[in-house]
Amino acid sequence: METIFSKIMAREIPADIVYEDEHVLAFKDIAPQAPVHVLVIPKKYIHNVLTLEESDTELAGQILLACSKVAQLMGIEEGGARIVFNCGTDGGQAVPHLHAHVLGGRKLGWPPG
Ligand code: 5GP
Numbered sequence: 001m002e003t004i005f006s007k008i009m010a011r012e013i014p015a016d017i018v019y020e021d022e023h024v025l026a027f028k029d030i031a032p033q034a035p036v037h038v039l040v041i042p043k044k045y046i047h048n049v050l051t052l053e054e055s056d057t058e059l060a061g062q063i064l065l066a067c068s069k070v071a072q073l074m075g076i077e078e079g080g081a082r083i084v085f086n087c088g089t090d091g092g093q094a095v096p097h098l099h100a101h102v103l104g105g106r107k108l109g110w111p112p113g
Helices: 004-009 054-073
Strands: 017-020 024-028 036-042 081-084 100-104
Touching (some): 036 054, 054 100
Antiparallel strands (some): 024 036
16 A cells, blocks of 8 residues: 555655664654654554554554654653554544654643544
C-alpha cells in the first residue's frame, strides 16, 4: 500500500528521522501539535490498530517500545507524553498506515476534541 509514509520509508520524500530499527521508523510530524511530535510507524504495512492480527502481537510490542525510546531520545520521558493511535474515519486517521503520535514537551489538554 503506497502512502506518504511508505514514501518516507523509501526515502522518496524527506523526513526528520529520529529513530529507526529493523521493525519501525520514527520521524517528526510535519505539522507538530506540541514541542515534541513524532510519528512511529511499523515498516510492515498495517492499516491501523483496529486491523492488527494475532500474528502482529510481537510487532505491536515493538511499536510501543519504540514510542518509549523516542520519548527518551526527545527528552520528554520525565515530563510525560501522550501516545495516540488515530484509527479510521471517526478516529481522525488521515494516513492509512498505522502510526503512533508521540506528543510532549507541554501540558496537553483532555479530553481531545
Ligand atoms: P493521522 O491524522 O493520520 O493520525 O496523522 C497523520 C499525521 O501525519 C498528521 O499529524 C500529519 O501532520 C502527518 N503528516 C502528513 N504528511 C506528512 C509528511 O509528508 N511528513 C511528515 N513528517 N508528517 C506528515
